[in-house]
Amino acid sequence: MHNNKAYFxxxxxxxxxxxxxxxxxxxxxxxxxxxxxxxxxxGDYRNLWLETQPMGGEMYAKHDLEAGFNNIDLFMDAIDxxxxxxxxxxxxDNVYGExxxxxxxxxxxxxxxxxxxxxxxxxxxxxxxxxxxxxxxxWFWKNRESDGDGCLEAWCPCDTGEDYSAKxxxxxxxxxxxxxxxxxxxxxxxxxxxxxLMAYSYDARATLAKISEILQNGETAYWLEKAEYIKNKVRxxxxxxxxxxxxDRDENNEFLEILVHNNIRCMYHGMFDQKMADDFIKYHMFxxxxxxxxxxxxxxxxxxxxxxxxxxxxxxxxxxxxxxxRSVRALENYGxxxxxxxxxxxxxxxxxxQAIFTQQFDPFTALPSMENNPGDYGxxxxxxxxxxxxxxxxxxxIDTIGWGAYAKPGNTYDYTQEYGDMKYRITSDSEKAIGYVxxxxxxxxxxxxxxxxxxxxxxxxxxxxxxxxxxxxxxxDSLKLTVALEPNAVIDLxxxxxxxxxxVKYCGD
Numbered sequence: 001m002h003n004n005k006a007y008f009x010x011x012x013x014x015x016x017x018x019x020x021x022x023x024x025x026x027x028x029x030x031x032x033x034x035x036x037x038x039x040x041x042x043g044d045y046r047n048l049w050l051e052t053q054p055m056g057g058e059m060y061a062k063h064d065l066e067a068g069f070n071n072i073d074l075f076m077d078a079i080d081x082x083x084x085x086x087x088x089x090x091x092x093d094n095v096y097g098e099x100x101x102x103x104x105x106x107x108x109x110x111x112x113x114x115x116x117x118x119x120x121x122x123x124x125x126x127x128x129x130x131x132x133x134x135x136x137x138x139w140f141w142k143n144r145e146s147d148g149d150g151c152l153e154a155w156c157p158c159d160t161g162e163d164y165s166a167k168x169x170x171x172x173x174x175x176x177x178x179x180x181x182x183x184x185x186x187x188x189x190x191x192x193x194x195x196x197l198m199a200y201s202y203d204a205r206a207t208l209a210k211i212s213e214i215l216q217n218g219e220t221a222y223w224l225e226k227a228e229y230i231k232n233k234v235r236x237x238x239x240x241x242x243x244x245x246x247x248d249r250d251e252n253n254e255f256l257e258i259l260v261h262n263n264i265r266c267m268y269h270g271m272f273d274q275k276m277a278d279d280f281i282k283y284h285m286f287x288x289x290x291x292x293x294x295x296x297x298x299x300x301x302x303x304x305x306x307x308x309x310x311x312x313x314x315x316x317x318x319x320x321x322x323x324x325x326r327s328v329r330a331l332e333n334y335g336x337x338x339x340x341x342x343x344x345x346x347x348x349x350x351x352x353x354q355a356i357f358t359q360q361f362d363p364f365t366a367l368p369s370m371e372n373n374p375g376d377y378g379x380x381x382x383x384x385x386x387x388x389x390x391x392x393x394x395x396x397x398i399d400t401i402g403w404g405a406y407a408k409p410g411n412t413y414d415y416t417q418e419y420g421d422m423k424y425r426i427t428s429d430s431e432k433a434i435g436y437v438x439x440x441x442x443x444x445x446x447x448x449x450x451x452x453x454x455x456x457x458x459x460x461x462x463x464x465x466x467x468x469x470x471x472x473x474x475x476x477d478s479l480k481l482t483v484a485l486e487p488n489a490v491i492d493l494x495x496x497x498x499x500x501x502x503x504v505k506y507c508g509d
Contacts, residue, residue, distance in 0.1 A: 001065055004418055006393070008392065008415045020355075036074065038071050042377045052378070058115055062417060075108065083136050085136050086102075087103055103158065114398060123215070130215065136204065137201055152194055152198050156168075156175035161315075166300065168190075193237070198238070199234075199265060234266075244284065245263050260301075261300070277333070293364060295363050297324060297327060318361060319361045321357070321377050328386045337464075337488055338508060339508040347387060391404045400453070401452065401454070403433070411428075411430045432444055448465060448485070451463075461491065472485040
């Protein structure tokens with residue numbers, strides 16, 4: 001397996017401290033699972049969880065491809081004969097332990113698909129992934145749909161990974177029985193029709209459609225139809241047009257009127273349509289009375305009666321590193337790149353020059369909550385590294401390289417990403433940025449944008465990421481263009497469009 005490395009220097013002291021500390025800290029989270037190097041969650045969590053570590057492995061693959069790959073492949077190897085992937089793989093005293101058969105999040109399909117491209121498009125791996133996703137999706141529909149209404153259910157807090165959340169009204173954490181909670185559990189409003197579990201299945205099915213297209217196995221249309229069913233069902237059954245958000249339904253199929261961050265999770269999984277995502281971002285995610293607090297993205301809107309500002313591991317309120325980690329792709333999925341920058345700036349300021357990567361932060365003071373871990377929590381530090389790669393650096397998604405040309409007066413930076421034999425580099429003097437592929441300059445752009453190229457560096461799209469409209473100059477071997485670029489506006493050079501498309505409206509602060 002080839003080597004990946006990332007190098008970064010900048011005159012921005014805050015971001016420099018965060019990058020260097022994050023890279024050094026995550027090395028201490030690499031462990032040996034019976035001869036296979038993998039990356040545990042960090043902090044107080046020395047195991048592999050399905051809700052965090054496949055996503056974390058794919059992100060960390062920029063720095064260590066082997067360890068990142070194992071974070072995904074270990075879970076695929078652990079699927080049982082019924083199609084269930086474990087919620088956790090234990091790591092105790094340097095020994096790989098047992099699988100734990102519960103659901104706990106599902107940040108798996110996209111990271112696993114992108115890993116196929118990162119390792120060099122191994123078809124054996126892709127066939128293995130196809131079979132795992134298909135079997136696991138069948139397991140969800142057999143084991144988490146008890147009332148026949150076509151909507152998957154959460155039977156306990158662990159199903160969504162929201163430890164101790166007030167929205168579950170004190171329900172016991174785990175549910176391992178094959179039958180759903182009965183009427184004695186009604187006070188916990190279980191089972192409940194769940195946006196999270198529907199998003200898990202949507203993500204799996206949409207990914208199966210993409211794999212089918214690559215493998216040409218004749219199943220593409222089948223999986224697209226099954227994925228579209230979920231999107232339509234959620235829009236009709238869990239989405240509230242009057243409230244611009246999704247809400248779970250309780251044991252009586254009545255709406256639970258609790259405004260939760262899980263809408264961001266739905267966006268991470270790609271389940272919302274564009275208008276749903278736009279509306280949630282506009283009306284809620286960037287609303288300072290709800291989710292856009294001094295340290296943003298609390299688990300429950302701060303003006304909701306269920307919100308609780310608890311500093312220990314608790315999804316009742318305080319912003320979680322895992323939510324920031326999911327927010328990267330959640331915003332990218334819907335073209336909200338300028339808002340992505342706003343979230344990154346808040347995260348960097350919360351982590352601070354001391355680079356304390358804690359699990360939670362106080363939403364009102366933005367101070368890290370240190371009760372849970374000493375500041376080496378993987379999801380928080382990986383969220384920082386991902387956002388740095390978006391603003392200042394390089395990131396690969398499927399067959400596209402994203403380049404960050406962040407505009408900050410007086411700030412210079414130099415970021416290099418090695419993917420095996422391919423070397424990508426971007427440098428900036430704070431006014432313009434130059435992109436290089438294997439030492440050759442392939443574009444020059446004004447700062448304040450994101451550039452997307454193919455693997456050889458041919459520019460496909462240029463996207464506005466600044467708060468305000470700015471004049472952007474783009475120079476390549478075959479193009480010289482200057483144009484006014486609004487936030488989130490796209491110049492689609494791959495399809496011949498030089499007039500920016502501004503269909504994704506900026507909703508940030």
